[in-house]
Amino acid sequence: MQLKHLSLTNFRNFARLDAAIPDETTLILGRNAQGKTSILEAIYYLATLSSFHAERDRELINFIEGRKPLAVGRIVAEYKKGGQDHQIEIRLIKEKTRNGIDRGRKEVLIDGVKKRNREAIGNFNAVLFLPQMMQIIEGSPGERRRFLDLLISQTSLSYTENLSEYNKVISQRNALLRQLNEKGGDSAQLAFWDERLSKRGAEIILKRIQVIQELEQIAARIHHELTRSNEVLRFAYDPAYDPVSTPENQMSLMDAPTDRSMFALAQIETGFRERLESNRQEEIFRGQTSTGPHRDDMRFLANGISLGTFGSRGQVRTVMMTMKLAEVVWMKEKTGEYPVLLLDEVLAELDEIRRSDLLKYVTNGQQALLTTTDLNLFDPKFTEGKKVWRIEDGVLGDNTET
Numbered sequence: 001m002q003l004k005h006l007s008l009t010n011f012r013n014f015a016r017l018d019a020a021i022p023d024e025t026t027l028i029l030g031r032n033a034q035g036k037t038s039i040l041e042a043i044y045y046l047a048t049l050s051s052f053h054a055e056r057d058r059e060l061i062n063f064i065e066g067r068k069p070l071a072v073g074r075i076v077a078e079y080k081k082g083g084q085d086h087q088i089e090i091r092l093i094k095e096k097t098r099n100g101i102d103r104g105r106k107e108v109l110i111d112g113v114k115k116r117n118r119e120a121i122g123n124f125n126a127v128l129f130l131p132q133m134m135q136i137i138e139g140s141p142g143e144r145r146r147f148l149d150l151l152i153s154q155t156s157l158s159y160t161e162n163l164s165e166y167n168k169v170i171s172q173r174n175a176l177l178r179q180l181n182e183k184g185g186d187s188a189q190l191a192f193w194d195e196r197l198s199k200r201g202a203e204i205i206l207k208r209i210q211v212i213q214e215l216e217q218i219a220a221r222i223h224h225e226l227t228r229s230n231e232v233l234r235f236a237y238d239p240a241y242d243p244v245s246t247p248e249n250q251m252s253l254m255d256a257p258t259d260r261s262m263f264a265l266a267q268i269e270t271g272f273r274e275r276l277e278s279n280r281q282e283e284i285f286r287g288q289t290s291t292g293p294h295r296d297d298m299r300f301l302a303n304g305i306s307l308g309t310f311g312s313r314g315q316v317r318t319v320m321m322t323m324k325l326a327e328v329v330w331m332k333e334k335t336g337e338y339p340v341l342l343l344d345e346v347l348a349e350l351d352e353i354r355r356s357d358l359l360k361y362v363t364n365g366q367q368a369l370l371t372t373t374d375l376n377l378f379d380p381k382f383t384e385g386k387k388v389w390r391i392e393d394g395v396l397g398d399n400t401e402t
């Protein structure tokens with residue numbers, strides 16, 4: 001995977017950016033609030049069609065452009081994948097509805113042909129590492145689901161589709177639950193939605209079981225190296241609807257992941273549907289669907305200790321680094337190519353040893369873009385001969401080499 005050229009129009013604080021991207025490493029240098037993160041955000045958007053922090057897509061459109069009745073922000077990239085040249089164009093559009101209300105939508109073209117959004121995800125592949133991504137370990141379950149979904153979606157169209165259909169069914173089913181709660185009626189109407197929900201839900205659960213296991217294997221190996229054999233890293237999947245029924249008295253002192261690899265799709269589907277049926281009265285009472293992949297969680301365990309609850313700052317940092325490196329390897333296994341690696345000011349967060357570990361991995365031959373406010377954070381041996389972009393107020397200055 002090779003990003004060749006990037007151009008931004010009215011994207012965040014860039015009125016216009018046009019840049020050829022070097023094959024290996026690019027260092028993006030600039031003071032705070034100049035647009036460094038925005039460049040990485042744009043590139044990551046190409047892969048996921050989703051921003052990692054904007055609430056709404058239309059926030060990505062440049063403020064000044066955004067005042068117009070019809071405002072358009074644009075990300076265009078030329079890239080090479082599987083030996084072929086491709087182009088992807090994303091148009092972020094903000095327009096007024098007939099009632100004068102702002103509405104956002106987007107259009108995606110791949111090699112000049114318009115695609116449905118979900119088909120466009122994962123044509124381009126990237127792994128992004130932001131300092132605030134420690135929230136994946138320490139934050140709410142929603143952060144971990146989002147992390148998994150963005151990663152898996154990049155390599156599986158069927159996962160993206162199942163997820164999107166699942167979410168639609170959830171809102172329709174919840175609407176019916178609320179209606180049954182408020183007005184009463186025949187609860188057997190839920191069967192129609194239960195069937196759809198369990199079908200899509202089982203696909204999602206099965207995929208998450210597989211991917212978490214695959215990631216764990218890769219991550220454990222990397223983590224072993226990064227911690228100089230001091231920590232055994234494990235990932236535990238905690239599905240809200242769990243095909244394994246664990247009797248409560250089986251809680252052990254050491255936290256360990258449960259193996260769910262023996263479950264077939266049909267088993268999960270049937271079990272999930274039966275659970276929905278047996279929860280019916282309670283769910284009508286609550287007016288919402290209480291179990292299923294939309295409530296899933298996962299845990300990161302170092303030497304049997306859950307890091308979300310008990311991890312030290314340093315441990316969490318190292319595990320996050322492991323995770324990102326594991327994502328890169330996993331994606332390479334799935335797609336046959338390295339994703340573009342995007343590292344946003346992560347060096348500042350790491351100590352000397354972790355810094356040099358990370359940079360060792362980064363120079364493995366894949367393409368990487370790193371932002372920083374300070375070139376001195378890098379070992380001079382690392383920066384030697386690398387392209388440095390200087391960004392000031394949404395303008396790319398002279399390209400230089402160190």
Ligand SMILES: Nc1ncnc2c1ncn2[C@@H]1O[C@H](COP(=O)(O)OP(=O)(O)O)[C@@H](O)[C@H]1O
Nearest residue numbers: 012013032033034035036037038059061062063
């Ligand atoms: N839609 C937008 N239009 C114009 N400017 C924006 C928009 N969204 C954010 N900004 C501004 O862009 C600047 C660059 O942000 P960012 O890329 O995070 O900078 P850096 O990573 O260099 O610190 C910030 O000053 C931010 O307020």
Ligand SMILES: [Mg+2]
Nearest residue numbers: 033036037038
């Ligand atoms: Mg930034």
